[in-house]
Amino acid sequence: xxxxxxxxxxxxxxxLACTIGTPAAAxxxxxxPQPPSPTSLxxxxxxxxxxxxxxxxxxxxxxxxxxxPTQAIPPEVAMQMNAIQQQVIDLRGLQPAGAVPRAxxxxxxxRQRVINDFLADYTPDEAADDTIELVALGLLEPxxxxxxxxxxxxxxxxxxxxxxxxxxxxxxxxxxxxGPERLTYAHEFTHVLQDQTYDIDExxxxxxxxCDADSERCAAIQSLIxxxxxxxxxxWFYEFSTADDQQQIMDxxxxxxxxxxxxxxxxxxxxFVFPYDQGYTFVQALFDEGGWEAVDAAYADLPVxxxxxxxxxxxxxxxxxxxxxxxxxxxxxxGWRELxxxxxxxxxxYLILGYSIEPAAQLEDTLAAEAAAGWGGDTYLVYYNDATDxxxxxxxxxxxxxxxxxxxxxAFGDYAQARFGVDTQGSTDHMTWTFSGGYNELGKxxxxxxxxxxxxxxxxxxxxxxxxxx
Numbered sequence: 464x465x466x467x468x469x470x471x472x473x474x475x476x477x478x479l480a481c482t483i484g485t486p487a488a489a490x491x492x493x494x495x496p497q498p499p500s501p502t503s504l505x506x507x508x509x510x511x512x513x514x515x516x517x518x519x520x521x522x523x524x525x526x527x528x529x530x531x532p533t534q535a536i537p538p539e540v541a542m543q544m545n546a547i548q549q550q551v552i553d554l555r556g557l558q559p560a561g562a563v564p565r566a567x568x569x570x571x572x573x574r575q576r577v578i579n580d581f582l583a584d585y586t587p588d589e590a591a592d593d594t595i596e597l598v599a600l601g602l603l604e605p606x607x608x609x610x611x612x613x614x615x616x617x618x619x620x621x622x623x624x625x626x627x628x629x630x631x632x633x634x635x636x637x638x639x640x641x642g643p644e645r646l647t648y649a650h651e652f653t654h655v656l657q658d659q660t661y662d663i664d665e666x667x668x669x670x671x672x673x674c675d676a677d678s679e680r681c682a683a684i685q686s687l688i689x690x691x692x693x694x695x696x697x698x699w700f701y702e703f704s705t706a707d708d709q710q711q712i713m714d715x716x717x718x719x720x721x722x723x724x725x726x727x728x729x730x731x732x733x734x735f736v737f738p739y740d741q742g743y744t745f746v747q748a749l750f751d752e753g754g755w756e757a758v759d760a761a762y763a764d765l766p767v768x769x770x771x772x773x774x775x776x777x778x779x780x781x782x783x784x785x786x787x788x789x790x791x792x793x794x795x796x797x798g799w800r801e802l803x804x805x806x807x808x809x810x811x812x813y814l815i816l817g818y819s820i821e822p823a824a825q826l827e828d829t830l831a832a833e834a835a836a837g838w839g840g841d842t843y844l845v846y847y848n849d850a851t852d853x854x855x856x857x858x859x860x861x862x863x864x865x866x867x868x869x870x871x872x873x874a875f876g877d878y879a880q881a882r883f884g885v886d887t888q889g890s891t892d893h894m895t896w897t898f899s900g901g902y903n904e905l906g907k908x909x910x911x912x913x914x915x916x917x918x919x920x921x922x923x924x925x926x927x928x929x930x931x932x933x
């Protein structure tokens with residue numbers, strides 16, 4: 464299952480609202496946006512010539528190193544960028560190792576990059592498989608057009624990004640380089656410093672391949688990366704933003720619309736801002752304990768689960784319990800293929816319970832969070848039969864205690880009752896639901912639960928016996 468964090472390190476207009484609050488609630492601490500007039504630009508009375516590491520000279524970027532397609536960077540904008548870079552260096556305490564190509568993108572340029580770069584390796588078949596899996600989890604309607612949705616969502620929401628694979632930085636330009644763009648630049652330059660200091664690809668082992676293999680670990684690492692950049696962004700906002708910046712940000716939020724995000728399935732809305740919202744909370748907790756030294760130390764001892772991000776007090780000691788499920792293809796027989804094998808984690812367990820595509824099956828947020836909070840470790844597998852259009856989902860979870868397993872089972876029973884109908888078994892340790900087109904069950908033994916979604920009870924029984932006999 465492709466999670467949003469696999470696509471690109473990006474920054475959302477929406478994410479800052481989650482962190483600072485809405486304009487109505489803000490006074491001297493407003494959020495981020497676009498701008499009316501160029502009056503906030505400082506006078507370009509001189510052209511900076513600094514060649515300090517990471518400080519790019521002000522005139523338009525070198526066409527040999529500047530990414531394309533781009534808008535040429537005016538000298539006065541480049542001067543502002545240089546000033547912001549030095550401010551971020553001073554705030555974060557990391558020293559740049561060298562200059563990085565940077566560019567302004569128009570919204571049209573961004574859309575083309577979403578299609579050509581972000582989603583170039585995301586094939587229609589992969590999108591279809593992800594949809595099948597998310598439908599089985601109750602998070603999407605059948606037939607959801609994943610590829611088209613990603614294009615629209617990312618085109619709408621990306622305010623800027625640092626592409627760590629090619630070491631290039633972009634800011635999406637609205638009507639000029641004003642409060643929103645300046646704030647975005649502070650965030651994205653933090654990613655430059657992170658990459659040059661820690662090496663996101665090799666040093667942190669944060670790649671498409673490693674994320675495909677362990678999406679839970681990947682979600683935790685991106686939360687550290689984005690939480691760090693968001694904290695710097697907010698510090699820059701409080702210490703260096705001008706009155707014009709703040710007014711432009713307020714003006715933007717007064718009129719900002721995000722129809723694609725607003726119409727997204729409930730779980731996607733929550734998942735999309737996770738690295739920024741929960742990541743910021745995690746990094747802020749580290750900072751409160753030991754300042755930037757504590758944040759830097761986390762790059763040497765990386766978080767490995769969304770549980771640690773959601774509960775900073777559990778980092779770094781509470782690591783996931785390894786859970787195994789053997790290959791079930793010999794049990795299922797001919798015609799089946801494995802779509803996915805990965806870790807669901809506390810965060811997605813919470814999303815399943817609280818943000819189902821079916822409103823009636825959405826548990827109250829606090830109940831869903833408490834039911835997922837005792838997560839200790841899991842493995843899930845998804846299989847699909849193309850000929851019969853049937854899906855099998857198996858999720859084996861180890862909880863921190865029997866009490867935690869019971870709490871999850873009780874919450875899952877309420878969720879499944881709303882999604883699948885009446886429990887046909889009536890046992891607290893083995894609940895079953897037969898519904899049109901399939902069969903669902905949850906078994907509980909001590910601190911372990913086993914969720915099976917299958918075409919029928921006979922298939923589920925074969926799976927259960929195989930898993931329990933391991």
